[in-house]
Amino acid sequence: MEDTMTSSQGGESDMDCSDNEYYDEYYYTLNDDIDIEQIDPRKIDPEYFEFNCLFEEQVDRLLNETVETLSNMHQISPSLAKVLLHSHQWNIQEVTRKFKENPTQTLIASRIKPPSPPISLTFSRYINCPVCVTSQSFDKFYSLSCAHMFCKDCWTMHFEVQINQGISTSIACMARECKVLAPEDFVLKHLHRPNMREKYQQFSFQDYVKSHPELKFCPGPNCSIVVHSQEPKAKRTTCSQCKTIFCFRCGCDYHAPTECQVIKKWLTKCADDSETANYISAHTKDCPKCHICIEKNGGCNHMQCYNCKHDFCWMCLGDWKSHGSEYYECSRYRENPNIAHESVHAQAREALKKYLHYYERWENHSKSLKLEEQTLEKLRSRINQKVMSGLGTWIDWQYLFTAANLLAKCRYTLQYTYPYAYYMDGGSRKELFEYQQAQLEAEIENLSWKIERAETTDRGDLENQMDIAEKRRTTLLKDFLDV
């Protein structure tokens, strides 16, 4: 498949090749020929994922190759091969194994053949169609392998009614309690209207992609790309057409280090509890020192009061100086050790407190991400002005965008560490997780602080901070991303 667009995510964390530029594609396009193949990206980058973004024709070709292989191997029609593959999640080895073991049973289980051999009783020239109850000559009748005869107009109508209800690969025979499926060639033989044929093919295509574990529809709006990966895991996938980023396994927003089921549970919980948690969404808080009202307008959680210059943390209102120290505790939730002996009411309150702790941080980082996007826009226009007035070129300022992209990536992962931590059982592993989470959080806030003051921050200093933040991120993922 020489015309597929191959893109692979990750490969961006250079724990072993340390130098200044790290994280963006810009770097790679410039340095394509640098010798890095000794390093296995799978080992360095916990998010490394190989996939192809395919157009419909390419998917068709991929499916048809499998169909042809099976069809040639067992001397069956491509249509029947399709039914077999579809009922076995396109696992050709599995089909072949079962077929060798017991071909008849495999055909029955895949609803290609009826469980007992059919008895055909009709020898007269005219038969009565049981569906439309009209008598017609024998040559107007067709049947599947079950020998249940129906007139051709009834077959056509049956298929049209089913297709109009979105059904395609699972259309069965019209006889009572007969499970035999109508294969593609049989359906198409009876469909005459072009729009019906088209609809049928479109619906079966969707069914085939959905039953194929290595294929996923891009969830982006109006995007028809199908992503193919031979390693169908919960990894970060970026659509080459619409740029949507999603989890390959569940098709939702990417959510490492949290697992697919866990993030689903978390998002449902958040939606259910949105009222309780609403009060957090306020954009203003009072300075813990001079009590003046401060509005958050950037993504950084390291706040500085414009009045008294006090540095504090937006999340916990603690002194920022103690945050920067070796043990950043803001992200950690401290459970009440005696809670088991408390009343039901107190336990419920504690459960809510715990949830709010994680929810608050989850929400806050999500908001920070949005605010940082605005910061990036402002940065873009300021740099534009600089370039216009001759202060360097876009290339000179590129590192700032690289930094902003990296910040977004790190904060995104940080956001998704909160549901992970919420559902984690207490113990040393959780302690390690929260330690690493705290480390990551601290470095991200440092990076955000530096980017907001980008033009005055030293470039080397900024790049150093980028390196540290990304290392914290990959370390956490390496230890806890379990896919």
Add this chain to the structure above:
Amino acid sequence: MANIAAQRIKREFKEVVKSEEVAKCAIKVELLNDNYTELKGEIAGPPDTPYEGGNFVLEIRVPETYPFNPPKVRFITKIWHPNISSVTGAICLDILKDQWAAAMTLRTVLLSLQALLSAAEPDDPQDAVVARQYKENLEMFQLTARHWTSMYAGGPNVNTDCDSKIKRLVDMGVDDHQALVALSSYNWDIERATEQLFS
């Protein structure tokens, strides 16, 4: 398409009328309009079930895409059964949904419904309250279903204890169907039924 539908219903109507089940008074259909889209069905409660002796009326609507799509059927007669809604009469039966086949007929549908009255499937319930009672207290379920049959389907088995409980609630100002539903839902515990009705 509607053409086939009418053609089929005409034929099926005759089929039912001539059938041996009609001779035995087990099933019946009646046309309600000239274009064969609305029919009234009737099934007799099967012997050795709480529905025995009752006569259950069904609403049958024939869609334009019949017989490629199933007829829409619901119970008009109120009935206490795990797979039939005690409120709307909606039926949970596979052949009226995805297991329908164009070669099936109204006669098959009526006979299948009769079979459903003989053998409920509480694991695929339409009415959760009834299904729970069926699984947890079969005797209570049978008593309740029998009483519903006597109240709505002309069944012969009147339970005087049930009747007097209903009467006590009716005297408190609820209508008799409401009273029956509340009592049926709470295993004929009059205190809990009262509590539910007046809370």
